[in-house]
Amino acid sequence: MKRFAITMGDPCGIGAEIIVKALKSRRDYIDKSVIFGNADIIKYYISLLNFDDILVHKMSSLDDVKDGFINVYDSNPAAVEEIPIGKISKIGGECAFSYVCKAIKAVLDKKFSSVVTAPLNKEALHLAGHFYAGHTEIFADLSGGDNFAMLLWSDKLKAIHVTTHIPLHNIFEVITKERIIKIVKLADETLKKLGYKIPRIAVAGINPHAGENGIFGNEEIEIVIPAVKECLEMNINVRGPIAPDTVFLRALKGEFDIVAAMYHDQGHIPIKLLAFDTGVNITVGLNIIRTSVDHGTAFDIAGKLEAKEQSLIKAIEIAEKLSLRS
Numbered sequence: 001m002k003r004f005a006i007t008m009g010d011p012c013g014i015g016a017e018i019i020v021k022a023l024k025s026r027r028d029y030i031d032k033s034v035i036f037g038n039a040d041i042i043k044y045y046i047s048l049l050n051f052d053d054i055l056v057h058k059m060s061s062l063d064d065v066k067d068g069f070i071n072v073y074d075s076n077p078a079a080v081e082e083i084p085i086g087k088i089s090k091i092g093g094e095c096a097f098s099y100v101c102k103a104i105k106a107v108l109d110k111k112f113s114s115v116v117t118a119p120l121n122k123e124a125l126h127l128a129g130h131f132y133a134g135h136t137e138i139f140a141d142l143s144g145g146d147n148f149a150m151l152l153w154s155d156k157l158k159a160i161h162v163t164t165h166i167p168l169h170n171i172f173e174v175i176t177k178e179r180i181i182k183i184v185k186l187a188d189e190t191l192k193k194l195g196y197k198i199p200r201i202a203v204a205g206i207n208p209h210a211g212e213n214g215i216f217g218n219e220e221i222e223i224v225i226p227a228v229k230e231c232l233e234m235n236i237n238v239r240g241p242i243a244p245d246t247v248f249l250r251a252l253k254g255e256f257d258i259v260a261a262m263y264h265d266q267g268h269i270p271i272k273l274l275a276f277d278t279g280v281n282i283t284v285g286l287n288i289i290r291t292s293v294d295h296g297t298a299f300d301i302a303g304k305l306e307a308k309e310q311s312l313i314k315a316i317e318i319a320e321k322l323s324l325r326s
Contacts, residue, residue: 002111002113003031004116004316004320004323005035005114007036007037007096007103007115007116007117008038008041008099009118009119010092011041011091011095011096012083012084012086012087012092012297012302013086013298013299013302014118014119015119016037016042016045017049017302017307018118019035019042020042020045020046020051020070021049021307022309023070024049025313029316030068030069030070034071034072035070035071036074036103036106037073038072038076038077039074040079041083042072048303049305055069055070057070057071057072059074062111073102075099075102076099078095083095088121088124089124089127092124093120093123093125093127096121096125097125097138100115100120100135103115107288108143108287113289114288114289114323116290116312118292119293119295119296119297119298121296121299124297134165135283136148136164137165139290140283140286148186148283148285149183149283150164150281151282152268152280153282154271154294155275155278157274157275158191158257158271159259160183160187160190160259160260160261161263161267162175162260162261163175163262166264171206172206175262176223177224180203180223180227180260182285184203184228185236186284187258187260188201188236190282190322191258194321194322196257198237200237200239200255200257201237201239201258202240202242202251202256202258202259203227203228203242203260204243204247204260205220205242205243205244206224206241207220209245210242210243210244225241247259252270278314279294279295279311280293282318282322291316291318293312293315295311
């Protein structure tokens with residue numbers, strides 16, 4: 001079985017800490033993974049946490065792997081003293097970008113099964129001259145796949161997004177019948193890979209009360225209903241449009257397995273309210289498997305040993321399942 005890649009994300013944030021905690025908690029993952037990150041930062045957190053029984057191997061190449069060690073491949077070496085922990089910085093953005101680019105290439109070259117990402121910071125990324133909206137867009141650009149989407153996973157609630165990192169006033173340029181159909185198909189395919197025989201998919205409305213038959217907007221009539229109808233003709237178990245203020249509660253109570261949300265906050269708010277520490281971000285529709293923690297770099301607690309590793313552990317579990325069924 002191939003190892004999976006874990007990218008450390010921004011070294012100034014909590015990425016290294018949660019990686020060390022996750023591998024301490026799940027030691028079986030040590031010999032299944034390679035960290036794309038900074039070996040000295042990993043060692044720094046091991047020391048802070050008093051995890052003296054964990055050893056680190058700084059790899060000289062992607063083939064230089066040692067069993068029993070946390071293997072770290074550093075594509076952008078920097079001394080611990082150069083890393084301003086807890087602060088937004090150009091070096092943090094450059095390191096994070098380098099780690100993820102090298103990991104993507106390694107998976108495309110079939111050296112690893114998947115990529116699990118710790119968080120990067122968008123402002124730091126931009127300071128380093130890499131003008132992406134986030135991980136999702138980097139993966140789409142470098143791994144290939146114009147039919148991709150962000151799927152947020154938690155045990156209690158799941159959402160897949162028709163649009164993500166764009167201003168609200170631009171969403172109607174992106175929300176089309178064709179885009180909704182693609183998202184519903186991706187939701188159906190992904191949940192089937194993860195063990196759902198017939199996924200129950202709900203499509204949220206765009207407008208208040210899903211437009212109320214045109215009173216609050218015609219988008220549901222002109223775009224969403226035709227998309228849902230076409231998906232039903234493909235034998236996908238989908239319903240909608242459903243009022244956004246009730247669809248997530250109905251899913252939480254067990255009526256649906258996943259909700260297709262129309263824009264970023266429509267899907268993110270309920271997931272993060274219910275599963276901030278345990279949610280997982282899955283980028284679906286790419287040429288490679290990528291999962292991620294569903295939280296940010298948390299500069300405010302970086303270095304304080306307060307970060308929680310549960311989301312990263314769950315992201316690894318889901319990446320393994322997808323790897324086995326792809």
